[in-house]
Amino acid sequence: MKICLTKQDLGRLIIEGLKSKNRKASVLDISKFIWWNYGDQLRVSGDLFFMWQYDYRWQATELRKKGILKASEKSRPWELNMEYFLVNNVNYYIILY
Template sequence: MKKWIIEGLKANNGKGWPKEISKYIWENYEAQLKSSGDLLYTWQYDVRWAAQKLRYEGILKPVNGRRDLPWELA
């Protein structure tokens, strides 16, 4: 998931809202998601957790609990 988020952000000039990144992931990895078993039903939730892990790793800029900021590469 982290790799896909980074790809999606890079494809969107380093910044994007979660729905834009989810759309990128679906458009580029739909077949993998559909064949992944239970991940098909949890992937959007998993993407958000992966984004949080990327923040902890310093790859995404922190948002400090705000919901009015897009995801952005650091």
């Protein structure tokens, strides 16, 4: 049984994708990450399958408002704020000490 995704899950997937790319990636790279790793789940997620690329960009805006993503200019890559990355990436944080 495949698990359905929700709009809210897309924010988590953005963060996961950025962590896999060392905190910074283009919108296209994050799209590919989500599709390659979660495409099967998107396919069984009803209307989200048709809207996920719009919805994940909206989730990125919400992550920016929360300070998780750095403010973005057009054509710039998305980037996790270092403070969020250090607090939420325990393995990386331990390496620093």
